[in-house]
Amino acid sequence: MKPRLLDLYAGAGGAARGYQQAGFYVVGVDNKPQPHYAGDEFVQADALEVLRGDWPPYPSGDPSGHYHEIYYQLRRQVDLRRFDAIHASPPCQRYSLIARNTGVAGNHPDLVAATRELLVATGLPYVIENVKGSPLINPVKINGGSLGLGSGDMDLPRERHFELSFPFNGLIPPPSRQRRHSMGVYGHGTNAWHREKIGRNLRVAEMREAMGIDWMNRNELSQAIPPAYTELIGAQLLQHIQSERAA
Numbered sequence: 001m002k003p004r005l006l007d008l009y010a011g012a013g014g015a016a017r018g019y020q021q022a023g024f025y026v027v028g029v030d031n032k033p034q035p036h037y038a039g040d041e042f043v044q045a046d047a048l049e050v051l052r053g054d055w056p057p058y059p060s061g062d063p064s065g066h067y068h069e070i071y072y073q074l075r076r077q078v079d080l081r082r083f084d085a086i087h088a089s090p091p092c093q094r095y096s097l098i099a100r101n102t103g104v105a106g107n108h109p110d111l112v113a114a115t116r117e118l119l120v121a122t123g124l125p126y127v128i129e130n131v132k133g134s135p136l137i138n139p140v141k142i143n144g145g146s147l148g149l150g151s152g153d154m155d156l157p158r159e160r161h162f163e164l165s166f167p168f169n170g171l172i173p174p175p176s177r178q179r180r181h182s183m184g185v186y187g188h189g190t191n192a193w194h195r196e197k198i199g200r201n202l203r204v205a206e207m208r209e210a211m212g213i214d215w216m217n218r219n220e221l222s223q224a225i226p227p228a229y230t231e232l233i234g235a236q237l238l239q240h241i242q243s244e245r246a247a
């Protein structure tokens, strides 16, 4: 049986796909509907409530028992006792360079510390992913330039940081510049930066190719982690789980 990973703040599942590639069965949780989610199961719920296990009691105003089955099915899907590991990607807007430079960082929630505290309390191995500048502890840093990600004549640097509750024994080659330009996949539309650098807007097809994601729209891509990153982290996590089981 595959090890089971709970994917918190799941979005459309860039992280999920990488863990699947590493060999996990993945259940995603996001507080917004995610019709394109790429993991194996999806539950719409608040990530912190799932970690606390403090779902509201079964609603008393359901005399016909109509919601009974749905309610307990959802609770069972995210029952922490059924998982081997947890990944969490709290929203990064609070820590991103763009938000800090434009002075709007304070409008976004600071969820890293609250999420970490609850993850530690589960006793399960965990990964917290976020952007450069986020308050992660001794993170492993992955840059698309280390994995050859890009499209056409553009590299995809997209540095992301991963705090791990277990040792990382892998090798990440230093990022190298292989193409003439760099690309950034963020925001909701086209942006002036690309028009200035490469003389035109980025196409969604180029973003998909560079990220290694063929199922997301522009908004979903701008939030996602390239699956190659979590495939690498997932391989280490799998090794850790297997060595703990063998011990």
Ligand SMILES: C[S@@+](CC[C@H](N)C(=O)[O-])C[C@H]1O[C@@H](n2cnc3c(N)ncnc32)[C@H](O)[C@@H]1O
Residues within 6 Å of the ligand: 008, 009, 010, 011, 012, 013, 014, 015, 016, 029, 030, 031, 032, 045, 046, 047, 048, 089, 090, 091, 092, 223, 224, 225, 226
């Ligand atoms: C950075 S994106 C996740 C990207 C995703 N890991 C991927 O690789 O495609 C953060 C997600 O957190 C979700 N989110 C924000 N607050 C949340 C909460 N309290 N509980 C669950 N999900 C939340 C947002 O809807 C968004 O989809």
